[in-house]
Amino acid sequence: MGRSARYAGQMADRTDTAFTWTDGWTPVSPKLIAARRLALGLTYLLVVAGVVLLFVIPDVPRLVGWITLGVALVALGWLWWLIGRRVRSFGYAERDDDLLVTSGIMFRRLVIVPYGRMQLVDVKAGPIDRWLGVTTVQLHTAAATTDASIPGLEPDVAADLRDRLARRGEQRSAGL
Amino acid sequence: MTTPEPSRPASNVGDDLGLGLRLPGQGTLDERGRRRVHPVSPVVHGASSIPIGIILVIAFSTGAVSQLGAGGLLVSAGLVLLLAVVVTAWNYLVWRNTWYWFDADGDFRVDSGVITKRQRRLQLSRLQTVDVAQPLFARVFSMAELSVEVAGGNDSRAKLRYLPLDEARALRNEVLARAAGVRHDVGEAPEAPIVTVTPKDLAISLLLRSATAGLLLMTAAIVVFTVLSSGWGGLGVALITGGLPILLVITEFMKYFNFTVSESPDGLRLRFGLAKTEARTVPPGRVQAVEFVEPLLWRRQGWVRLRLNIAGVGGSDSNGNKEETVLIPVATREVADALVQRVFPGLDTSALAWQAAPDRSRRRSPIQWRRLAVAWDDSVFAARRGRITRRVAVIPHVRTQSVRVTQGPWERALDLASVHVDSTPGPVRISGFHLDAGRAREVADAQAVRARLGRAADRSIRWAAGEVAKEPSTHREPETS
Numbered sequence: 001m002g003r004s005a006r007y008a009g010q011m012a013d014r015t016d017t018a019f020t021w022t023d024g025w026t027p028v029s030p031k032l033i034a035a036r037r038l039a040l041g042l043t044y045l046l047v048v049a050g051v052v053l054l055f056v057i058p059d060v061p062r063l064v065g066w067i068t069l070g071v072a073l074v075a076l077g078w079l080w081w082l083i084g085r086r087v088r089s090f091g092y093a094e095r096d097d098d099l100l101v102t103s104g105i106m107f108r109r110l111v112i113v114p115y116g117r118m119q120l121v122d123v124k125a126g127p128i129d130r131w132l133g134v135t136t137v138q139l140h141t142a143a144a145t146t147d148a149s150i151p152g153l154e155p156d157v158a159a160d161l162r163d164r165l166a167r168r169g170e171q172r173s174a175g176l
Numbered sequence: 177m178t179t180p181e182p183s184r185p186a187s188n189v190g191d192d193l194g195l196g197l198r199l200p201g202q203g204t205l206d207e208r209g210r211r212r213v214h215p216v217s218p219v220v221h222g223a224s225s226i227p228i229g230i231i232l233v234i235a236f237s238t239g240a241v242s243q244l245g246a247g248g249l250l251v252s253a254g255l256v257l258l259l260a261v262v263v264t265a266w267n268y269l270v271w272r273n274t275w276y277w278f279d280a281d282g283d284f285r286v287d288s289g290v291i292t293k294r295q296r297r298l299q300l301s302r303l304q305t306v307d308v309a310q311p312l313f314a315r316v317f318s319m320a321e322l323s324v325e326v327a328g329g330n331d332s333r334a335k336l337r338y339l340p341l342d343e344a345r346a347l348r349n350e351v352l353a354r355a356a357g358v359r360h361d362v363g364e365a366p367e368a369p370i371v372t373v374t375p376k377d378l379a380i381s382l383l384l385r386s387a388t389a390g391l392l393l394m395t396a397a398i399v400v401f402t403v404l405s406s407g408w409g410g411l412g413v414a415l416i417t418g419g420l421p422i423l424l425v426i427t428e429f430m431k432y433f434n435f436t437v438s439e440s441p442d443g444l445r446l447r448f449g450l451a452k453t454e455a456r457t458v459p460p461g462r463v464q465a466v467e468f469v470e471p472l473l474w475r476r477q478g479w480v481r482l483r484l485n486i487a488g489v490g491g492s493d494s495n496g497n498k499e500e501t502v503l504i505p506v507a508t509r510e511v512a513d514a515l516v517q518r519v520f521p522g523l524d525t526s527a528l529a530w531q532a533a534p535d536r537s538r539r540r541s542p543i544q545w546r547r548l549a550v551a552w553d554d555s556v557f558a559a560r561r562g563r564i565t566r567r568v569a570v571i572p573h574v575r576t577q578s579v580r581v582t583q584g585p586w587e588r589a590l591d592l593a594s595v596h597v598d599s600t601p602g603p604v605r606i607s608g609f610h611l612d613a614g615r616a617r618e619v620a621d622a623q624a625v626r627a628r629l630g631r632a633a634d635r636s637i638r639w640a641a642g643e644v645a646k647e648p649s650t651h652r653e654p655e656t657s
Contacts, residue, residue, distance in 0.1 A: 107582065112580070114624060
């Protein structure tokens with residue numbers, strides 16, 4: 001079968017690791033980096049409040065405050081950098097019969113979801129995401145472990161993807 | 177009735193309380209053909225909270241007696257009585273407002289709710305299982321609860337509490353028959369018992385399970401050690417390490433007591449339980465995956481346990497408890513193989529060509545690495561793992577929901593990756609751990625293809641008939657991206 005040969009060809013391209021991208025992969029929008037960094041920043045307001053408190057409370061030695069501040073700043077820098085890498089690790093590919101989603105740096109994963117197995121497709125966006133124009137598309141199958149979500153899509157790309165997936169799902173729909 | 181029920185004396189089933197009474201409401205249909213559950217249900221519900229009532233009386237009175245003297249006992253008993261009246265009244269209202277019937281479309285309908293009304297419509301074409309269960313208190317009244325489960329999300333089951341046992345069985349048969357599309361006034365489908373687990377085998381097998389045996393061994397060690405070193409003080413720990421496994425063994429022994437697998441036209445019928453007897457029918461084609469579990473100490477007897485993923489069952493039950501769906505709690509290899517044959521015809525795990533994880537996986541999983549392997553043939557994918565408790569999980573290609581490849585940092589350093597074939601929620605996980613990374617991806621990609629071919633060839637699932645042949649080549653929608 002022609003398609004099997006094509007899969008075989010893709011496999012041959014992949015020499016060393018299991019997660020290499022080949023042609024047809026789409027990265028997610030870099031706006032997701034901004035959205036996640038903004039969310040991180042908002043969380044850090046709490047940390048800032050904590051550090052300020054350390055400096056205001058009279059009994060706490062100054063040194064404790066400075067050390068906390070230093071640790072918080074280093075952690076912030078690391079998380080800031082990590083967000084960039086994590087977002088760039090997200091990618092998806094629409095093949096003829098299934099959708100591939102990959103992500104992760106430390107713990108990497110790749111999910112292959114056949115269109116015929118999709119039960120529903122969620123499109124969601126939180127307040128920050130909406131403001132910055134990024135959307136998450138999540139696929140559900142009858143298995144709870146499937147976990148195929150693609151964050152950081154432009155809203156119109158997400159809507160198109162959802163419609164395409166729904167259409168293909170319907171065409172190839174299978175029972176349990 | 178064509179089926180004799182050897183386990184239950186005839187006097188137990190039949191009319192209501194055995195008093196020859198026909199209570200009002202029982203069996204009566206309202207103008208829409210709706211039926212109520214048995215009128216004794218509120219009492220059964222109430223009876224099951226008697227232990228709680230007793231605990232409450234004790235709890236109240238210890239407090240009240242110290243403050244009010246003997247009068248306190250009266251006060252607390254009064255309070256509990258009041259509570260009981262309220263609960264009973266509530267249960268009565270629940271009963272008044274619960275109706276079930278088959279509607280014109282052939283769907284099973286359940287209306288319930290006192291304050292918030294709830295109407296459920298269970299599409300019988302999507303039926304997964306029908307269970308008749310007898311919780312302890314219901315059993316006293318020879319009542320049973322019936323739960324009907326259809327494919328769907330988390331809360332896709334309806335429970336009827338309570339029906340007389342024979343009525344529950346009749347209703348189960350009616351539901352199964354309607355779902356199968358046959359005439360529904362036929363009696364209970366005849367059952368041919370295949371295998372029964374003897375209490376002795378069950379007890380021994382439970383004691384010999386790896387975790388239980390380990391904990392009991394540890395307990396013995398702790399007892400000896402503490403008594404030798406510091407007297408009897410350390411025995412509290414032994415109570416936990418020893419008591420817990422014994423409790424687990426007893427619970428499971430009661431649960432799976434007299435486990436019988438029978439063949440019936442509706443599928444395999446499983447009956448088990450001591451305090452609460454359950455009858456579970458597994459319709460053919462609903463089994464999603466199966467796992468052979470073989471603890472270390474079972475190997476001398478050649479025993480295995482079979483666990484199943486059944487669509488819509490397992491994951492967690494209505495109480496949110498993890499529910500283990502077992503095809504048989506313990507059986508010899510031959511019996512287990514024969515049972516699996518009925519679920520997945522043509523499956524022969526011994527004929528599979530295992531592809532083992534590479535030697536370097538030893539550095540990731542020093543104990544089980546030799547056992548780690550995956551295999552597949554034309555119809556199933558299988559994954560093997562576990563050194564102490566050996567596990568072989570099998571999923572037909574047709575039932576593959578999705579395929580995943582994962583890689584943790586340690587695996588990455590060794591250029592390993594794991595392949596997971598996702599099944600519906602249940603106890604069985606199909607994971608081929610720590611394969612060569614490039615190989616893992618190949619296995620996953622190939623499995624996706626096999627799953628697709630399996631779906632295309634399969635007739636038990638509803639591919640629109642006739643479109644199957646042309647489907648793979650014709651659908652090429654205009655791509656927008």
